[in-house]
Amino acid sequence: MKTHSDNTDASITQITIATRESALAMWQAHHIRQQLQALYPQIEIIILGMTTTGDQILDKTLSKIGGKGLFVKELEQAMQEGRADIAVHSLKDVPMVMPEGFVLAAIGEREDPRDAFVSNQFKNLEELPPGSVVGTSSLRRQCQIQARFPALKIESLRGNVQTRLRKLDEGQYAAIILAAAGLKRLGLGDRITSLLPPEQSLPAVGQGAIGIECRAGDDDLIALLASLNHTDTAACVTAERAMSRALAGSCQVPLGGFAEIADGVLRLRGFVSSVDGVRVVRSEVSGKPDEAEQIGKELAQRLIGMGADKILAELEH
Numbered sequence: 538m539k540t541h542s543d544n545t546d547a548s549i550t551q552i553t554i555a556t557r558e559s560a561l562a563m564w565q566a567h568h569i570r571q572q573l574q575a576l577y578p579q580i581e582i583i584i585l586g587m588t589t590t591g592d593q594i595l596d597k598t599l600s601k602i603g604g605k606g607l608f609v610k611e612l613e614q615a616m617q618e619g620r621a622d623i624a625v626h627s628l629k630d631v632p633m634v635m636p637e638g639f640v641l642a643a644i645g646e647r648e649d650p651r652d653a654f655v656s657n658q659f660k661n662l663e664e665l666p667p668g669s670v671v672g673t674s675s676l677r678r679q680c681q682i683q684a685r686f687p688a689l690k691i692e693s694l695r696g697n698v699q700t701r702l703r704k705l706d707e708g709q710y711a712a713i714i715l716a717a718a719g720l721k722r723l724g725l726g727d728r729i730t731s732l733l734p735p736e737q738s739l740p741a742v743g744q745g746a747i748g749i750e751c752r753a754g755d756d757d758l759i760a761l762l763a764s765l766n767h768t769d770t771a772a773c774v775t776a777e778r779a780m781s782r783a784l785a786g787s788c789q790v791p792l793g794g795f796a797e798i799a800d801g802v803l804r805l806r807g808f809v810s811s812v813d814g815v816r817v818v819r820s821e822v823s824g825k826p827d828e829a830e831q832i833g834k835e836l837a838q839r840l841i842g843m844g845a846d847k848i849l850a851e852l853e854h
């Protein structure tokens with residue numbers, strides 16, 4: 538980051554954005570660059586594409602190689618070393634507890650938070666014949682779908698959005714489940730066959746939202762990024778992340794959390810499930826958007842009271 542100083546003011550003249558190199562990550566980085574550039578035309582904004590561990594290891598499921606932090610660590614290292622100033626992430630991939638020295642400075646407006654059903658032959662999950670193979674690597678999706686459709690076979694599916702679609706088109710799966718947000722942002726919304734209602738597949742915490750991270754001490758930059766924050770999205774994901782944090786949320790756990798605001802009321806729904814999808818606890822809490830953090834904690838307590846703690850304890854073995 539370069540700053541221009543005169544006697545009265547230290548103003549930022551250059552910002553480097555670190556991002557993964559997948560098409561979706563690049564889209565999101567360019568989207569944030571555009572928004573920043575419109576607000577601050579005098580600042581030069583550079584995009585630094587990077588490969589992360591999570592992008593390199595594609596033959597194992599994420600829960601086996603250590604979870605989501607793998608998509609953000611290299612970007613944080615670039616910020617720490619001064620090679621970048623901010624990192625743009627799919628918020629879903631950002632761990633619930635930020636590492637020492639980093640903050641989420643802004644949350645961008647949410648795209649469609651729902652999961653999408655994509656198939657070249659079938660219209661929805663209900664239409665799939667028994668034994669059909671459905672591709673997803675998310676335990677959250679697997680558990681919810683398996684509980685409702687026990688005759689379907691869920692198989693692992695990794696890779697970026699284009700890779701996953703190619704595997705479907707090659708015939709390895711009857712259908713795949715992906716975040717609608719990724720498809721829509723990449724202009725692939727026409728590949729969405731149908732959308733899974735939250736009652737059928739409660740979305741992941743943060744799904745569809747963009748998180749902008751920077752170094753904790755960069756106060757001028759933090760102040761500047763605040764103008765990108767989308768208030769309603771930030772309230773919703775604050776509630777979702779508070780719930781997940783209180784429950785020990787990582788992607789090793791089948792957990793969903795989804796908040797929405799209607800008529801000034803924030804409604805947060807959550808679930809935790811055993812890996813076989815047999816034991817599920819679901820609940821919800823509503824309240825004022827500016828009490829989002831509290832709503833999240835309260836829902837976590839409610840789920841724990843219903844047995845979520847026992848389900849989570851068993852998952853640790």
Ligand SMILES: NCc1[nH]cc(CCC(=O)O)c1CC(=O)O
Nearest residue numbers: 627629715716718719744745746
């Ligand atoms: N776990 C990978 C990931 N991280 C963010 C998205 C999609 C976009 C989003 O949720 O913002 C995806 C792919 C998917 O879940 O299908």
